[in-house]
Amino acid sequence: MATELEIRVEDGPTRVVRLVGELDVDSARRCASALEQAVSEGSTVIVLDLTALTFCDSSGVRTLLSLQRGAADAGRELRVRGVDGPVAEVLRLTGVDRVLRAADGDEAP
Amino acid sequence: MATLSWQLAGSDDLARLREHATAALTGARASRQHVQQVVLTMTELATNALRHAPGPHQTVVVVEDGFTLVRVSDGGGGDAVIAPSPSEAGGFGLRVVDAMAQAWGSVPTDSGKVVWAVLVDAPNEPLTDHDDSRLQAVLASLEESRARMEVAQRLTHFGTFDLDLATGVLEFSDEMHRICGLDPVLDPVREIADVLPLLDYDAADRIPEIIQQASSSLDPIEAEFSMVRPDGERRVVELLIESVSDDAGVRRALRGTALDVTDSHRHLTELRAQRQALEEAQRLAQLGSWHYDLRNDAAVWSPQMYALFGRDESAGPMPVGSCPASVHPDDGGRVRDARRQALRDRRRFSYEARMRRGDGTEWLASVHGEPILGPEREVVAVHGTVQDLTARRAAELALARSEAERAAQRAAINALQQSVLPPSLPKGDAFEFAARYEPAGHETLFGGDWYDAFPVGGGRIVVALGDVAGHGLDAAAMMVQLRNATRAYTIQNLSPAATLTALDTLVQSLYPNEMATMVLAIYDPARRTVSIARAGHPHPVLHSVGRPARVLELPVGLPIGAGHSAALPYVDTHLDLEEADRLLLYSDGCVEQRGRTFAEGIRDLLAVVEASAGTADLCDRVVALRPAGVDDDRCVLALHVHR
Numbered sequence: 001m002a003t004e005l006e007i008r009v010e011d012g013p014t015r016v017v018r019l020v021g022e023l024d025v026d027s028a029r030r031c032a033s034a035l036e037q038a039v040s041e042g043s044t045v046i047v048l049d050l051t052a053l054t055f056c057d058s059s060g061v062r063t064l065l066s067l068q069r070g071a072a073d074a075g076r077e078l079r080v081r082g083v084d085g086p087v088a089e090v091l092r093l094t095g096v097d098r099v100l101r102a103a104d105g106d107e108a109p
Numbered sequence: 110m111a112t113l114s115w116q117l118a119g120s121d122d123l124a125r126l127r128e129h130a131t132a133a134l135t136g137a138r139a140s141r142q143h144v145q146q147v148v149l150t151m152t153e154l155a156t157n158a159l160r161h162a163p164g165p166h167q168t169v170v171v172v173e174d175g176f177t178l179v180r181v182s183d184g185g186g187g188d189a190v191i192a193p194s195p196s197e198a199g200g201f202g203l204r205v206v207d208a209m210a211q212a213w214g215s216v217p218t219d220s221g222k223v224v225w226a227v228l229v230d231a232p233n234e235p236l237t238d239h240d241d242s243r244l245q246a247v248l249a250s251l252e253e254s255r256a257r258m259e260v261a262q263r264l265t266h267f268g269t270f271d272l273d274l275a276t277g278v279l280e281f282s283d284e285m286h287r288i289c290g291l292d293p294v295l296d297p298v299r300e301i302a303d304v305l306p307l308l309d310y311d312a313a314d315r316i317p318e319i320i321q322q323a324s325s326s327l328d329p330i331e332a333e334f335s336m337v338r339p340d341g342e343r344r345v346v347e348l349l350i351e352s353v354s355d356d357a358g359v360r361r362a363l364r365g366t367a368l369d370v371t372d373s374h375r376h377l378t379e380l381r382a383q384r385q386a387l388e389e390a391q392r393l394a395q396l397g398s399w400h401y402d403l404r405n406d407a408a409v410w411s412p413q414m415y416a417l418f419g420r421d422e423s424a425g426p427m428p429v430g431s432c433p434a435s436v437h438p439d440d441g442g443r444v445r446d447a448r449r450q451a452l453r454d455r456r457r458f459s460y461e462a463r464m465r466r467g468d469g470t471e472w473l474a475s476v477h478g479e480p481i482l483g484p485e486r487e488v489v490a491v492h493g494t495v496q497d498l499t500a501r502r503a504a505e506l507a508l509a510r511s512e513a514e515r516a517a518q519r520a521a522i523n524a525l526q527q528s529v530l531p532p533s534l535p536k537g538d539a540f541e542f543a544a545r546y547e548p549a550g551h552e553t554l555f556g557g558d559w560y561d562a563f564p565v566g567g568g569r570i571v572v573a574l575g576d577v578a579g580h581g582l583d584a585a586a587m588m589v590q591l592r593n594a595t596r597a598y599t600i601q602n603l604s605p606a607a608t609l610t611a612l613d614t615l616v617q618s619l620y621p622n623e624m625a626t627m628v629l630a631i632y633d634p635a636r637r638t639v640s641i642a643r644a645g646h647p648h649p650v651l652h653s654v655g656r657p658a659r660v661l662e663l664p665v666g667l668p669i670g671a672g673h674s675a676a677l678p679y680v681d682t683h684l685d686l687e688e689a690d691r692l693l694l695y696s697d698g699c700v701e702q703r704g705r706t707f708a709e710g711i712r713d714l715l716a717v718v719e720a721s722a723g724t725a726d727l728c729d730r731v732v733a734l735r736p737a738g739v740d741d742d743r744c745v746l747a748l749h750v751h752r
Contacts, residue, residue: 003124022127025156026120055127057152058201086145093208094201 003027007034015042020052023060032063039067040074047103051082060087061094068100079103114353116361117166120159123152130170137172143230146209147177150226153202158183162221173675176211176229184221270298272363274324277301288346288369290338307336323350324360329621333370345371349621366618400492401429417474417497419466437463437471451480451491461498473498526559526585529592534562535570539634542572543724544746545732549698557625558696558744559588563596568635571599574694574746575627575646578668587620591669595629605629605642606679609669613644613679616670624670628663628694632748637686642679644669647700650693650718651684658718660711661692691727692748693718698741699731710734724749 005027008018017038021027039046048067050056056064064080071078081103083091091097113133115126127148134144151168158166162185171178206213206226213226268285272278279300286293289307298304305313312334319332329351337343350365397414401407408426415422418435427435436444440462447458457479464474478493526548534542544560557577564570573595577588594615598608608629616623626646632639641649641661645668652658664680667673686692700710713734721727724747731745 001125002121022124024120024123024152025160026123029120055148055152057149057156058205059156061201086149089145090149090205093205096201 002030005031007031007038009038009042011042013043014045014047016047016049018049018052022055023053023063024055024057025059028059028063035063035067036070039071039076039078042076044075045077045079046071048078048080049082050080050087051084053082053087056087056090058090058094061090061096064091064100065096077101113170113172115168117155117159117164117168120156123155126151126155126168133170133172134177137174139172139177139230143177143228146228147179150206150209150228151179151181153206154179154181154224154226157181157202157224158185161185175231176227178225178227180223180225182218182221182223186217186222268367270365270367272301272320272365274320274360274362279303285367288344288367289336290340290342290344296339304336307338309335309337312336319350320363323363323365324352326352329365343371344369368619397495398493399426399495400490402490403429404489414495417472417495418464419468419470435464435466437465439463447476447478451478452488455480455482455486455488526588529559529561529589531561531563535564537634539637539750539752540570540632541724541749541751542747543728543749545728545744547732547743549742557584557588558698558742559592560694560744560746561592561595562746565599565631566602568633570632570634571595572630572632572694572746572748573627574696574744575625575669576696576698576742576744577625578623584623587616587623587625590619591616591625591627595627599629599631604681605631605640606666606681609642609644609666609679610674612669613672613674617672620670624668626668626697630692630694632686634750637688637750639684639686639692640681641684642666642681644679645671647695647697650695650714652691652693652718653687654689658715660715686750688750688752690750691718691724692750693727693731694746695731696742696744698743699734699745701741702735 003022003024003026005019005021005023008020010016010018015038017035039048048064053060068078078100079102080100083097083102088097091100113129115122115129117123117126130148130151131144134147139147147170151170155166155168158181162183164184165182166184167182169178169180169182171180203213209228210226211229213224215222215224268288269282270285271280277300279298281289281291281293281298283293286296286298289298289304291298296303301316308316315332319330323330329349332348332350334346334348335343336346347368347370348365349367350363352360353362353364354360397417398411399414400409406429408429410426412422414420414426418427420427443460443462447460450456450458457477459475459477461473461475464472466472475496475498476493478491480488481490481492483489526546530544530546534544536542542562544562546558546560558575559577560572560574562570562572573592575588575591577584577591591612594612595608598611599605603611609627612627616625624645626644628641628643628646628649630639630641630649641663643649643663644666648663649661650658651661661682661684663682665677666679667677695714700714701707702710705713714731717730717734718727721730727747728745732743735743
């Protein structure tokens with residue numbers, strides 16, 4: 001049973017990329033290229049919505065960091081929203097919460 | 110309390126692991142935050158193992174009340190260390206674990222390493238001493254279980270094996286190889302095909318069925334195999350096989366233990382033969398009876414008579430005077446003598462004579478008869494019995510033989526019992542030991558009491574006294590194994606409580622239906638201290654000079670094999686002894702007596718302790734508390750502290 005992660009891209013004035021499911025080494029590896037693609041196209045500012053992300057480990061954290069850099073390389077800015085519960089905790093424990101930019105303008109998501 | 114265990118094939122197993130761990134933790138009423146932390150820790154450690162080390166990758170989660178242990182083993186060397194600066198490339202994992210876990214670490218093993226972490230539910234409350242001792246027990250039993258099982262296997266001669274259902278890989282422990290007469294280095298077993306040459310055709314045919322049964326059964330299944338070792342010796346092996354699954358009904362492997370039961374098998378066969386001989390003797394005790402009335406030539410036979418003489422019942426009894434026709438010619442004289450005795454001397458008679466039936470078969474008859482006299486003292490009738498001695502003679506022979514076998518078996522069990530008891534007790538200037546063992550009366554083959562005292566490192570002395578619940582050969586074998594395993598564990602410097610915990614695990618896996626009680630003490634003559642723990646056994650008695658003897662109340666500990674050592678851990682009690690103190694361990698047979706309460710038995714015991722001097726006198730008096738020939742063993746061991 002592979003880790004299930006669904007990537008939902010909604011294009012409006014701002015592209016919203018929703019992650020639904022779990023993000024670990026397994027799903028990160030399988031969805032890496034789809035994720036990279038999702039944040040390298042669309043609007044200049046891209047919102048990564050983690051509301052429906054139920055699990056994220058340090059592999060997931062690395063993936064988020066990598067996505068942020070990939071977006072920047074493509075001339076875009078990645079902002080994160082819907083960070084709560086276990087995902088918030090792992091971001092806090094790794095210190096990555098200070099690096100990711102929140103979609104509502106706060107520094108810490 | 111639950112222990113979950115998974116073999117990881119790859120990272121696509123991680124989601125399933127999390128799902129099962131979440132279910133188990135939620136079932137154990139862990140807080141939501143604790144569940145999240147355990148699941149995250151487990152994922153991190155397992156991911157590290159999968160990314161950085163060769164397999165096999167195993168993840169174990171032990172859910173205890175208040176804390177959870179996560180343990181991931183892999184086939185790689187080295188140590189788990191936190192990367193100095195985490196980045197996209199990695200280094201976050203252990204940092205996350207370090208932040209959440211109460212404690213974590215990495216331990217090298219024979220085949221790689223184990224990385225473990227302990228997470229406390231409600232981490233704001235520090236671990237109590239009790240939690241800590243439970244935690245230590247869990248850690249100790251997990252980290253050392255492998256090494257200990259190896260020692261225990263060698264000492265107790267049981268082998269273990271694992272069969273991977275997906276790959277067909279079969280792994281044998283060293284002892285398992287020895288049971289099969291194979292060299293673990295030269296003829297290692299890798300798959301079922303390697304052991305097929307040892308099995309009979311029908312035994313080999315049963316293997317798929319046994320695998321099927323074990324895979325589909327929730328409980329361990331038993332199977333018995335007869336095999337011929339490469340050296341030609343035939344052995345009977347009893348297997349206990351359980352399936353290892355991941356809680357989702359996916360059976361990954363079969364795991365089992367094997368015991369060489371050739372010897373006990375032979376005993377069983379003998380016992381069965383003996384029982385058959387007895388039944389036969391009973392059946393053959395039937396008698397035929399007859400009555401001949403001389404006044405009107407009437408005869409009456411019981412049904413058994415017809416069977417004995419091979420005569421059809423419808424033909425009626427043989428007429429008077431025709432009986433000699435069925436008597437063997439050589440024995441005819443005895444019949445005539447008896448007839449004369451009855452009719453002329455009017456006396457009772459009895460004789461044995463060979464008889465011939467119509468179909469030519471011969472049998473040995475024992476005939477008893479007496480005349481019945483009329484008013485004039487004339488003989489009016491003769492009546493009596495006939496018994497076929499042919500079979501009884503055989504049965505008597507069989508009985509005599511089985512009695513001898515039974516005596517031999519009893520002697521074997523006695524020898525076994527004696528071999529368990531130490532030939533001598535440790536001696537020193539600072540102390541003195543004495544012990545007595547009185548077997549139960551003749552009705553019981555095996556009582557189950559045993560004691561042991563032997564030196565371990567640092568001049569300390571291990572003292573054990575126990576009682577095995579059963580009464581048969583299994584119980585005798587279990588006693589030997591308990592005694593050996595106790596030595597093996599305590600020599601590794603385990604405390605009494607830790608040893609009892611290990612024994613509990615051992616007995617559960619070897620004898621799931623058996624239990625044993627025990628008191629275990631480690632006495633340090635140099636410090637004049639004793640550490641002591643008990644498992645379902647009566648409390649020891651302590652007697653200090655000038656004070657009344659008293660029961661040394663030890664914390665509750667369930668019998669070994671009850672399988673509750675995780676829930677209700679055994680506890681060590683540490684005691685400073687004084688000069689001239691006497692410590693007494695005893696079995697319940699010393700204090701239990703029909704018609705008296707246990708409390709009365711203890712009162713009797715305390716009185717005897719106070720009235721006695723030294724250790725030898727004390728032991729003699731304690732075993733004499735109850736009448737000889739009682740139905741339970743009596744076993745007692747006394748320590749006298751000289752200085």
